Amino acid sequence: MVSLKVVENPPREEWESLVERPSTDVTVFRENVVPIIDDVLKEGDAAVSRYTAEFDGIDMDPDEFRVSEDEIEKAYDLVDDDVLKALEISVERVREFHERAYPGVGKDSWSLCVNGAECGVLIRPVEKVACYVPGGRASYPSTAVMTVVPASVAGCDEVIVITPPSKDDPLLVPAETLVAADLSGADAVFRVGGVQAVAGVATGTETLPEVDKIVGPGNVYVTCAKLEVYARGLVDVDMPAGPSEVLVVADSSADPDELVLDIMAQAEHDPMSVSVLACSDGEVARETVRRLEKEVEDAPRAEVLRESLRNSLVVVFEDLDTCLEFANEFAPEHLHLYVDRPEELLKKVRSAGAVFLGGDTTVPFGDYVTGPNHVLPTGGLAKARGALSTLDFVKLIPFQRVEPEALDELARVVETLAEVEGLPNHARAVRVRRSRGEDDA
Amino acid sequence: MVSLKVVENPPREEWESLVERPSTDVTVFRENVVPIIDDVLKEGDAAVSRYTAEFDGIDMDPDEFRVSEDEIEKAYDLVDDDVLKALEISVERVREFHERAYPGVGKDSWSLCVNGAECGVLIRPVEKVACYVPGGRASYPSTAVMTVVPASVAGCDEVIVITPPSKDDPLLVPAETLVAADLSGADAVFRVGGVQAVAGVATGTETLPEVDKIVGPGNVYVTCAKLEVYARGLVDVDMPAGPSEVLVVADSSADPDELVLDIMAQAEHDPMSVSVLACSDGEVARETVRRLEKEVEDAPRAEVLRESLRNSLVVVFEDLDTCLEFANEFAPEHLHLYVDRPEELLKKVRSAGAVFLGGDTTVPFGDYVTGPNHVLPTGGLAKARGALSTLDFVKLIPFQRVEPEALDELARVVETLAEVEGLPNHARAVRVRRSRGEDDA
Numbered sequence: 001m002v003s004l005k006v007v008e009n010p011p012r013e014e015w016e017s018l019v020e021r022p023s024t025d026v027t028v029f030r031e032n033v034v035p036i037i038d039d040v041l042k043e044g045d046a047a048v049s050r051y052t053a054e055f056d057g058i059d060m061d062p063d064e065f066r067v068s069e070d071e072i073e074k075a076y077d078l079v080d081d082d083v084l085k086a087l088e089i090s091v092e093r094v095r096e097f098h099e100r101a102y103p104g105v106g107k108d109s110w111s112l113c114v115n116g117a118e119c120g121v122l123i124r125p126v127e128k129v130a131c132y133v134p135g136g137r138a139s140y141p142s143t144a145v146m147t148v149v150p151a152s153v154a155g156c157d158e159v160i161v162i163t164p165p166s167k168d169d170p171l172l173v174p175a176e177t178l179v180a181a182d183l184s185g186a187d188a189v190f191r192v193g194g195v196q197a198v199a200g201v202a203t204g205t206e207t208l209p210e211v212d213k214i215v216g217p218g219n220v221y222v223t224c225a226k227l228e229v230y231a232r233g234l235v236d237v238d239m240p241a242g243p244s245e246v247l248v249v250a251d252s253s254a255d256p257d258e259l260v261l262d263i264m265a266q267a268e269h270d271p272m273s274v275s276v277l278a279c280s281d282g283e284v285a286r287e288t289v290r291r292l293e294k295e296v297e298d299a300p301r302a303e304v305l306r307e308s309l310r311n312s313l314v315v316v317f318e319d320l321d322t323c324l325e326f327a328n329e330f331a332p333e334h335l336h337l338y339v340d341r342p343e344e345l346l347k348k349v350r351s352a353g354a355v356f357l358g359g360d361t362t363v364p365f366g367d368y369v370t371g372p373n374h375v376l377p378t379g380g381l382a383k384a385r386g387a388l389s390t391l392d393f394v395k396l397i398p399f400q401r402v403e404p405e406a407l408d409e410l411a412r413v414v415e416t417l418a419e420v421e422g423l424p425n426h427a428r429a430v431r432v433r434r435s436r437g438e439d440d441a
Numbered sequence: 442m443v444s445l446k447v448v449e450n451p452p453r454e455e456w457e458s459l460v461e462r463p464s465t466d467v468t469v470f471r472e473n474v475v476p477i478i479d480d481v482l483k484e485g486d487a488a489v490s491r492y493t494a495e496f497d498g499i500d501m502d503p504d505e506f507r508v509s510e511d512e513i514e515k516a517y518d519l520v521d522d523d524v525l526k527a528l529e530i531s532v533e534r535v536r537e538f539h540e541r542a543y544p545g546v547g548k549d550s551w552s553l554c555v556n557g558a559e560c561g562v563l564i565r566p567v568e569k570v571a572c573y574v575p576g577g578r579a580s581y582p583s584t585a586v587m588t589v590v591p592a593s594v595a596g597c598d599e600v601i602v603i604t605p606p607s608k609d610d611p612l613l614v615p616a617e618t619l620v621a622a623d624l625s626g627a628d629a630v631f632r633v634g635g636v637q638a639v640a641g642v643a644t645g646t647e648t649l650p651e652v653d654k655i656v657g658p659g660n661v662y663v664t665c666a667k668l669e670v671y672a673r674g675l676v677d678v679d680m681p682a683g684p685s686e687v688l689v690v691a692d693s694s695a696d697p698d699e700l701v702l703d704i705m706a707q708a709e710h711d712p713m714s715v716s717v718l719a720c721s722d723g724e725v726a727r728e729t730v731r732r733l734e735k736e737v738e739d740a741p742r743a744e745v746l747r748e749s750l751r752n753s754l755v756v757v758f759e760d761l762d763t764c765l766e767f768a769n770e771f772a773p774e775h776l777h778l779y780v781d782r783p784e785e786l787l788k789k790v791r792s793a794g795a796v797f798l799g800g801d802t803t804v805p806f807g808d809y810v811t812g813p814n815h816v817l818p819t820g821g822l823a824k825a826r827g828a829l830s831t832l833d834f835v836k837l838i839p840f841q842r843v844e845p846e847a848l849d850e851l852a853r854v855v856e857t858l859a860e861v862e863g864l865p866n867h868a869r870a871v872r873v874r875r876s877r878g879e880d881d882a
């Protein structure tokens with residue numbers, strides 16, 4: 001029997017504890033993760049093979065890591081027609097969104113002139129990217145789409161997918177994941193996962209390429225490993241992936257039966273998932289709780305639901321504005337505005353990974369097909385960054401040129417400030433340019 | 442006596458070892474850093490005070506951490522007129538660049554329509570930001586400018602500066618740093634630094650605000666601490682700061698005397714700084730080395746120069762294109778194109794923190810006054826990201842709304858893919874919307 005926590009009109013000083021998540025600290029997994037990374041850095045492929053045998057139960061020679069072109073062709077045969085069609089629609093829509101939503105990316109450069117120094121910004125794709133796609137017992141083709149497409153749109157030269165192998169699949173990786181990666185524009189798929197794969201592409205092995213950036217969600221060990229290779233200065237990473245979260249803001253227009261499904265759709269991800277309902281209508285909130293407690297018992301994945309609903313929270317406020325303020329404080333991964341006039345609330349959104357407008361637009365639409373990314377900040381990181389985007393796959397490189405007529409004025413500024421900072425050779429380097437200007441004059 | 446390493450026409454297979462930096466692994470400092478973080482998380486201000494006494498040699502009550510408005514006014518009196526003027530010019534130019542170079546940031550939102558789902562991206566500033574400004578024996582007002590200005594331009598609500606105190610300053614912080622922070626738009630300056638300050642603002646103490654993101658360079662302990670609080674899920678951070686680097690690409694038009702100063706301006710930062718000259722003219726390269734070896738002996742900061750020039754490298758190639766390919770492989774923090782026609786090479790730049798065009802535009806111009814940021818990726822991270830920018834201070838939050846006419850098609854895609862991924866409640870959540878559409882029809 002599940003019983004949900006319901007809080008009515010909590011005062012501000014209680015919000016901080018209400019928005020707190022179960023721990024997002026992955027440093028506790030370091031003792032497991034560090035020795036694996038060290039081994040891969042030392043031994044390369046041999047260590048990757050050994051840990052793949054140990055954790056995934058599969059003996060593979062390193063030359064089998066990379067999925068061959070024949071196998072990718074075979075994967076298309078193994079995928080049902082309606083799944084292929086669905087993946088094609090998903091890839092097309094996600095690509096269109098990422099092409100149009102981040103203007104400027106993909107262009108060669110910006111340029112502008114500022115007071116005697118010509119300055120601008122080059123936009124250059126990250127060259128080599130690895131996209132981590134979780135796997136093992138489940139199959140996540142949508143994660144291949146959401147990570148490979150923005151890298152491909154940004155113009156990255158080499159986009160590879162790494163994903164754990166499974167004995168249950170004839171190709172050792174779900175055919176759907178292979179097709180999704182291929183449709184999205186991946187250059188290669190390697191059937192290695194876990195810490196050993198992260199370490200492998202961070203440093204490069206005999207068969208795994210060394211990449212410049214690793215993106216995509218994984219379990220706590222994978223997240224810990226990504227942050228570890230980043231802290232060692234080996235490679236860039238996108239962001240940590242914590243348990244999935246939704247916060248639904250609802251008013252009296254919301255249908256409790258649909259709210260029940262929205263919450264269960266979130267809660268079924270895993271036992272750590274977090275679902276929150278912030279409601280301006282006490283009756284809708286209470287009715288949703290009643291139906292949810294009943295529905296859970298017969299729902300698919302009831303066991304996971306029962307576990308994760310322990311992390312759930314229903315909070316009732318007098319008005320929608322307070323609900324939204326609470327949502328901004330929570331900074332949820334997914335923010336669903338299940339209200340009569342969602343556009344009005346949208347303007348007031350300050351912190352969320354992604355926003356879903358209106359009763360129809362339940363979060364699963366965004367997980368697969370509306371177009372925006374589903375790789376999103378969790379655990380409150382949405383206070384600082386939004387969804388994965390093409391901007392995560394480009395470098396913004398400023399350039400600058402001091403024009404002769406500005407040399408003297410700017411050099412004097414540099415000389416003054418370099419002296420304050422105790423950097424005399426900085427001052428000398430500009431002074432010699434200034435005097436040259438004077439010689440010429 | 443300094444003697445520089447000169448390599449002529451190294452074959453490709455040697456490049457990997459030539460671009461290798463001294464270690465950028467800050468995890469080795471964890472044993473020092475973690476206990477301090479733990480203490481601050483447990484004890485708050487008391488621990489911050491204790492470690493400030495221990496490391497900075499200053500006893501301060503927590504209510505003295507924050508620099509008062511009176512003290513900021515006093516700082517203006519303590520700063521020389523020409524320094525004030527120079528800071529004003531620097532702030533103005535850096536602000537203008539950051540306002541104009543990243544179009545879109547600062548606007549309320551983008552919106553666009555994609556096939557039956559209305560999608561767009563909200564742009565929202567990060568609300569609370571802490572800018573770390575190094576200090577101690579030296580003074581770095583320029584770092585206050587380079588971190589506070591982009592946060593201010595991005596529209597952050599609360600921008601604070603944290604910087605280590607020093608007994609040598611009447612206000613315990615250099616007056617120039619206080620003035621720079623104030624001119625740049627900082628809301629407050631706290632004279633605490635080191636690991637204890639990073640931990641303090643990551644979690645909040647009785648006097649230090651809890652922030653959403655920490656940016657700015659520090660020593661290895663500060664960098665380690667930033668990555669540690671990030672891995673614990675407490676706060677976002679910008680990027681690790683390693684030793685400063687320059688790579689100068691030069692042709693026969695380059696003046697060896699100026700190259701000597703350009704290299705020394707980089708090398709004087711600290712004993713770990715890295716200077717590289719990639720030259721298409723062997724005689725210019727050799728002449729530069731001869732003069733540099735002689736100049737160093739009498740130059741200011743000769744001791745630091747002698748140390749850091751051990752990390753330097755002079756490499757000669759047949760042509761400029763190969764020099765630039767080498768530069769792209771190196772991915773330097775600062776790339777100076779000291780050549781006759783720098784615009785032609787600029788187009789081929791793929792990886793650098795920032796680029797400086799032509800013989801006049803020596804790197805110190807960008808350190809202080811041209812406009813682009815001087816907080817840049819080091820240690821090869823420029824393969825994955827560019828300079829600090831206003832984009833580091835905003836969240837790109839996608840939003841989406843499924844239109845009624847698209848509900849049926851998109852719901853079927855979700856149902857198909859959710860089934861593949863074993864998420865039946867995802868399918869149910871969209872199916873109920875689809876059937877409602879059918880009921881309405």
